[in-house]
Amino acid sequence: MFSVRQLAHAYDGKDVLRVDAWQAEQGAQWLMLGPSGSGKTTLLHVLAGILRPSAGQVTVADQDMMALSPSALDRFRGKHIGIVLQRLHLIDSLTVLNNLLLAQYLAGEAQDAARVCEVLASLDLDDKAHAHPHELSHGQAQRVAVARAVVNKPKLLLADEPTSNLDDARCVQVLDLLLAQAHACGATLVIATHDQRIKSRVPNHYELTGVAA
Amino acid sequence: MNLATISFAYLKARRLNTLLNILLLALGVATIVLLLLATTQLDQRMRRDAQGIDLVIGAKGSPMQVILSSIYHLDVPTGNIPYKQALEISKHRMVKKAMPLALGDSYKGARIVGTTHDYLTHYDAKFASGKRWEKVLEVVIGAEVAARTGLKLGDKFHGSHGLGDAGDAHEAHPYVVAGVLARSGTVLDRLVICSVESVWAMHADHHEIKDINDIANQMKEEEKEYTALLIQYASPIAAAMLPRYVNNNSAMQAASPAYETARLFSIIGVGVDVLRGFALVLVFSAGLSVFIALYNALNERRYDLAVMRTLGARPRTLMLLLLFEGLLLALIGGVLGIALGHGLTEVLGHALKAAQQVSVTGWIWVQTEWWVLALAAGVGVLAALIPAWRAYRTDIAGTLARG
Numbered sequence: 329m330f331s332v333r334q335l336a337h338a339y340d341g342k343d344v345l346r347v348d349a350w351q352a353e354q355g356a357q358w359l360m361l362g363p364s365g366s367g368k369t370t371l372l373h374v375l376a377g378i379l380r381p382s383a384g385q386v387t388v389a390d391q392d393m394m395a396l397s398p399s400a401l402d403r404f405r406g407k408h409i410g411i412v413l414q415r416l417h418l419i420d421s422l423t424v425l426n427n428l429l430l431a432q433y434l435a436g437e438a439q440d441a442a443r444v445c446e447v448l449a450s451l452d453l454d455d456k457a458h459a460h461p462h463e464l465s466h467g468q469a470q471r472v473a474v475a476r477a478v479v480n481k482p483k484l485l486l487a488d489e490p491t492s493n494l495d496d497a498r499c500v501q502v503l504d505l506l507l508a509q510a511h512a513c514g515a516t517l518v519i520a521t522h523d524q525r526i527k528s529r530v531p532n533h534y535e536l537t538g539v540a541a
Numbered sequence: 542m543n544l545a546t547i548s549f550a551y552l553k554a555r556r557l558n559t560l561l562n563i564l565l566l567a568l569g570v571a572t573i574v575l576l577l578l579a580t581t582q583l584d585q586r587m588r589r590d591a592q593g594i595d596l597v598i599g600a601k602g603s604p605m606q607v608i609l610s611s612i613y614h615l616d617v618p619t620g621n622i623p624y625k626q627a628l629e630i631s632k633h634r635m636v637k638k639a640m641p642l643a644l645g646d647s648y649k650g651a652r653i654v655g656t657t658h659d660y661l662t663h664y665d666a667k668f669a670s671g672k673r674w675e676k677v678l679e680v681v682i683g684a685e686v687a688a689r690t691g692l693k694l695g696d697k698f699h700g701s702h703g704l705g706d707a708g709d710a711h712e713a714h715p716y717v718v719a720g721v722l723a724r725s726g727t728v729l730d731r732l733v734i735c736s737v738e739s740v741w742a743m744h745a746d747h748h749e750i751k752d753i754n755d756i757a758n759q760m761k762e763e764e765k766e767y768t769a770l771l772i773q774y775a776s777p778i779a780a781a782m783l784p785r786y787v788n789n790n791s792a793m794q795a796a797s798p799a800y801e802t803a804r805l806f807s808i809i810g811v812g813v814d815v816l817r818g819f820a821l822v823l824v825f826s827a828g829l830s831v832f833i834a835l836y837n838a839l840n841e842r843r844y845d846l847a848v849m850r851t852l853g854a855r856p857r858t859l860m861l862l863l864l865f866e867g868l869l870l871a872l873i874g875g876v877l878g879i880a881l882g883h884g885l886t887e888v889l890g891h892a893l894k895a896a897q898q899v900s901v902t903g904w905i906w907v908q909t910e911w912w913v914l915a916l917a918a919g920v921g922v923l924a925a926l927i928p929a930w931r932a933y934r935t936d937i938a939g940t941l942a943r944g
Contacts, residue, residue, distance in 0.1 A: 369942055378851055379938035399855050406853015417848045421554035429542040435853040439542055
């Protein structure tokens with residue numbers, strides 16, 4: 329679960345985000361909707377603990393994020409939060425296998441090759457373990473990014489515009505994937521998107537309207 | 542998966558750049574190591590050859606030439622000294638030990654040294670085969686002479702006049718090998734050693750001597766000559782008195798090995814310093830190149846670094862990653878450079894051997910090399926310092942929001 333209250337963030341003296349209250353149950357699946365520039369990415373970064381908001385309260389998995397020291401926050405993020413970035417950003421110098429092991433290593437978890445293989449298998453990637461990201465198709469790379477986000481069994485899984493630029497068939501595939509993987513590790517899922525096609529597939533919607541000038 | 546494997550993966554991903562940096566560093570380190578090994582061994586050998594010899598007395602001329610010709614057998618002698626005067630000095634109360642040398646002939650480039658058994662004892666010579674010379678014309682040969690000329694126990698050969706290869710052969714009297722010395726790392730390795738009388742005998746024809754076995758008695762006193770006298774002092778006071786006594790009271794001159802070798806090293810030292818400076822420039826330009834490579838790589842890797850932060854990496858982990866990369870590069874370059882330095886020294890040793898000079902080998906380890914490795918490592922870490930600091934300060938949200 330997570331909850332956000334009285335959240336505000338200003339950047340360069342300009343308000344870019346304001347959220348009164350938003351709460352989600354553990355394991356719930358949410359869409360975060362809103363037009364470009366409404367602060368979707370900013371809110372996602374706040375939930376991920378990579379951006380400290382100017383004001384407000386953020387709680388993820390019963391942990392008050394604002395109370396954590398920077399280094400404890402890093403540790404917490406590594407262990408409990410998985411992120412699928414819009415442009416994936418897999419590490420190209422490392423193999424698929426090592427990209428996933430890296431996620432375990434940096435989170436301070438034991439490096440568990442069995443778990444990595446299990447995740448890769450569940451995403452139909454077993455034969456790509458030793459490939460480098462640039463050798464993968466976009467679809468495969470996206471699945472690797474999802475695998476990397478869930479390998480540590482996070483409490484919260486975040487995805488930033490995962491379906492933009494995908495045709496309808498692929499859009500459905502990716503969405504299914506995220507829902508299934510979030511469900512498999514019992515993670516709360518938040519998908520930031522402006523893609524109207526997936527609205528009907530996810531029960532909970534949170535609409536960001538942007539900051540009134 | 543740890544910092545080392547990640548660093549290694551990044552180095553591998555930029556193969557060409559990595560190779561260039563390693564090569565640059567390795568060349569610098571190799572030059573330093575080559576100088577280190579060569580000068581250390583030269584110093585060691587020269588010290589060992591001159592050990593226990595406090596003073597050399599030879600004919601007037603350059604004192605350095607006297608030292609080089611009579612201790613190291615590198616230069617030509619300044620001339621000869623009269624037997625009577627040499628004998629007089631040998632019996633001086635400040636002289637503990639005096640070893641005469643009679644030079645002038647050679648065999649295939651190896652110098653023939655007429656001396657006494659003391660000379661062998663002085664260098665603690667061990668025999669590989671045979672024994673010391675007993676009769677006139679019997680010789681003992683050094684290990685390198687044996688290896689190079691193929692002379693064996695019992696072989697006969699003709700010495701040639703002069704120290705070069707081109708001298709006339711002394712056809713009348715062949716030498717015979719009575720002993721072959723074991724390799725000792727001293728000057729003995731490249732000498733043919735015999736009694737003073739044997740050297741005199743080569744020139745016996747000039748003195749109309751019939752039985753060369755009795756040459757010491759048949760030659761007239763004033764015709765006998767030595768080339769030099771190696772002296773060991775009886776007491777430290779002799780250092781102050783004896784050289785002046787010799788220089789003032791005879792036609793001979795006294796030269797101090799300690800002083801002349803120090804002077805020689807200060808002359809060589811300038812060249813060594815220049816080369817060492819050049820090597821340091823190489824090492825530091827390697828450092829600069831590593832710095833530029835890492836700094837540029839930061840730009841390509843800004844998303845990687847941001848992503849690592851989202852995966853839980855602390856800022857200091859990223860800093861360590863960059864420092865480790867610099868260190869890894871430096872250590873590979875350093876180790877490679879040390880290996881290359883040893884190899885080059887060995888090659889140099891072979892070249893010097895062909896030129897009959899002081900022998901140098903690459904197969905030794907000098908403690909100072911640890912410092913060279915530390916220097917390389919230091920340069921690597923220093924070069925990574927600024928990139929590491931920038932990695933430390935990675936702005937995750939800002940970077941990811943832009944791409």
